[in-house]
Amino acid sequence: MVDNPSLKKNPGLDCWIKLKKPGRISISNGKVDIGQRISTAVALIAAEELSVDPSRIDVECPVTAISPDEGITSGSNSMEESGSAVRFAAATARQELIRLASLALDAPIEALEVNDGLVIACSTNRSITYWDLISDEDSFGVTVDESAPLKPRSEYRFVGKRNTARNMDKIVSGSANFIHDIILPNMLHARPVRPPHYHAKLKEIDKKIEAKLLEEKVKIIRDGSYIAVLAEEEYQAVQAAQRLFNATTWDHGDGLSEEDIFESLHKKSRESLIVVEGVPSEGPLPPLGAPPDNAFRSLKANYDRPYQMHGSIGPSAALAIFEDNKLKIWCHSQGIYLLRAALADGLEMDVEDIIITHTPGAGCYGHNGADDAATDAALIARKVQNRPVLLKWTRDDEHAWEPYGPAMSMMMQASIDSSGKIIDWSQETYSDTHMNRPRPGANRAGPGRLLPLNYLEDALPKPRANPNMGRHAGIHRNLDPLYNLPNKRLVKNLVRDMPLRTSSLRTLGAYANVFAIESFMDELATEAEISPLDFRLKHLTDERGIDVLRSAAGSLYKRDKRPGIGHGIAFAQYKNSKTYAAVGIELEVTDSAEIKLHYAVGAADAGQVVDPDGLSAQLEGGIIQAASWTIYEAVTHDKGGITSRDWDTYPILRFDNVPEIEIKIIDRPEDPFLGAGEATAGPTAAAIANAVFDATGLRPRRIPFTAETLRQIAISE
C-alpha cells in the first residue's frame, strides 16, 4: 500500500535513483531547492539508507519529463513528501543492491555489510561495489517498496548531524550558477515593458523612437498591450526598455481603486464559508451570538495585515529557446510540471514539446514572478526562434508586478468566565485569494494566471478565484487554533475584486490568522489577569505544543527586563499538522516610537530532525522575514498603479534591527519529520505585538508596526 503522494505518482525506482560511474549516485526528486536546503536533507537521507558518504550523492535540478512530478514546492510539504519518497527509494535500492551482491558474492544477505558503497561478504572477505552491480546503462526496473527495511536509527551516521549546506562553497566564491548568470553563444537579452498599471491598455508607441531603436538593432515584440525588447547586449536591453516605455501612451481606464483596502475587505461582496475541523463547508453561517450568560468578560477586536510582497533580492528571470518546434525553458518556478501544462495550453503547444528545467533563482518565499518571467521568455523566444533568450525583470517589474500576499482582516470575538476560561470564540477572516499559481481549471484558468498572457491581443481573462476547500488551506490556514475552545465559530470570507494581484506568499493565511489569534489570546489573558503563558497552557492539552511553549517562554522570561523593554510569546502548529513552533520576542520601543528588536527565541518540534542546522536556518529565517513583514512592510498603491516600486518605497528589515536569535529544537527521532519552513512566521508577528503591548501598554492591531502606526495608537487610546 503506497501512502506517499510522490510515490503514488512516480512509483518506479529508476526515476528517483541512478548509479553513475565512477562512484556517484544521482538522486532526482521533484521538489526544488530554493535556499531551504531540501537538496541537502534529501542527500543525507539517501546517503544514510544507501550507506554511502553524502559526498557521493548528486541531487539533480528537476527537469520535466525526466524528474518525478512532485507538484509544487510549497506548503512545508517537501520533507514529508520528497524526503520520505527518497528514503523509501534509497531503502529499496539498497535492498536490491544487496540482493544482487548476494548472488555475485555467493553469500547470504545476512552476511553482507556495506561500507561507502562497497558490499563486503564478512565470511569470505570478497567484495563488490554498487557500481559493479548496476552499471550506468542498467536500471533497477523495480517499483519503490514502502516496506523495504529502513536503517535502524541507532546506526545513523549522517541524519541528525550538523552539516554544511550542499552548495555553500559555490555560493561564497560566486560560482553558484543562478538563472541570471547563464551566458550562451548567440544569446539575446530581453526585458518586458509593462503597462503603468494592471488595467492600462496600450494606445500607441511613438513611431520615431520605435524606428530609432530598430535602427540600433533593438528588436521590439508587440502583441496587444504586451511589449518587450531584445538586444545583443544586456545594458542595451535595459536602456531600450526604458526608452520604449517613455515612448508609449496608454488608456488608463479607471485605474486602481483608491478605497481603503480594509474597508474594501469588509464592504465588498464575499463568499463566506464555515470552517469546521479545518475544512470549509457551504451552508448557513451560524449567527454571531450574544456572549453566554456566564461570561465574565467579552472582547472584540479587529486585526489587519496589508498587501505584502515576496521581495526576492534577485528579480525574476528565465531563459528560453525555441528550436524545431520545441520550447526549452530554464526558470526558477516552484512547480515546473504545472507551469508546463499551463504554457502548453496558453501557447497551444503539445506538453511534450515543452521542456522546463528548474534553475536556481533568488529566494522566492512562495509564488513570486518566476512563472510569469518564464512565460515572458517563452513568448519572446517563440518570436525570435533558434536563439536563446535570457529575460530578466527589473527591480521595478518585480515590485510592481509580482503577485502579493493578500491584504487580510480578522474579526475576533470571545468571552471568558470568571475562572479565566474561554467559553466562546469567533473568528472571521476576510481576504482575497492566496491561490493564483497556474493550476488547470475551467475557462483556461491555468494559462489565465500567467501574467503576460493577460495582455496579449487575444488576451486570456484572469480567472475568477474559487475558495480553497482544502484542509487548513489558503485563507483558513491556521484559522483553527490548537487550543481547546468551546463554541468555536470560524468563518472564511473570500473577497474578490480587490485592487491588487495576489497569490501564495510564505504561510498563506497562517501568518495573519496566527497574528490575530495569538494577539487576541494575550488580550484575553490581560482581561483574565493571568500571565500569557499560563493563559495559553490553561487552554492547551497537546503535549508537543505545551513543550515548545514552555521552552520558548523559559528562555525569554529568564532574561532581565528593564523598564521600556517588552516580552511577548506566541505559538502555533503550522497548518495544524506540521512543525510546532513557539516564538518569544524581547524588544524596546524607542522614544521615537521605533521598535528595536533585542532577542528572539524560537522553540520548535519538527519531528525527526534530518539536518539540524538547516532546520535552524529555516526557523531563524522565518523569524527574521516575519519580523520584517510585521514592523516595516506594506505594499502601497494609488489610482495610477503600485507606488511601492523599490527598496526605499518598500523598506525591509536591515542588519541594524536584527535581534540575537536562539533556536531550541525538540528532536523526536521516533516521529515522522514535519515541514518547518513556515512555522515561525505567524508566532513572530504576534510575539512582537504582545511585546509592544508589554513594553508600552499599546496594542498594535494593524501591521506594519511603524513608528507612525504606534504614534497613532498612542494618540487614539
Next chain:
Amino acid sequence: MEKMILTVNGTRREIECDPTTPLIYILRDKLGLTGSKLGCAQEQCGSCTILVNGEAVQCCVRAVSDFTADEITTIEGLSKDTIGRVVQEAFIESNAAQCGYCTPGIISSATALLKKSAFPEDHEIRKALDKNLCRCGSHNRVLDAVKKASERLHHGR
C-alpha cells in the same frame, strides 16, 4: 563603443564597450564574472557590492569609465585574497546563506570592513552591512561568520 582598460582581480582587462555602461554589466557580461549580482540597479540592495581599492562599492549605477584607474576585486578575486578567503570559509562554516543571491555582496562588504578594522564591534559590523539586504534571513549567521573571520585573522586560528 570605446576601448576601456580595467584592473580586475589583479589582471589588466581590455574591453570594447559603451563607457557609460554601469560597471556591473561589464563584469558580468563582458568579463564573465557573474559572482556579483544585479538586484536593484539603484544602489539600494548591495547585491552588486565589490571592492574598489579595498573599499566596498556598489557598481550597478556608476559607469565603467569611473573605474579605469582603480583596483577592482570581485567575489571571484576574494577567493585568492587572504582576508577574503578567511571570510568565505567562515561563511561556509556558519552556513551563512540560504539562497545565496545576496551573499557575494555581503562577503565583499565584510571583507572591506576587515581590511580596515581588525576587531570590529557588533555595531560596526552591522553598520558595514547596512547597505546589504538579505531576504532569506541569514543575518545572524552572517554576523557570526564575520566575527569568526575577525577572530581568526587576528589570532591566526
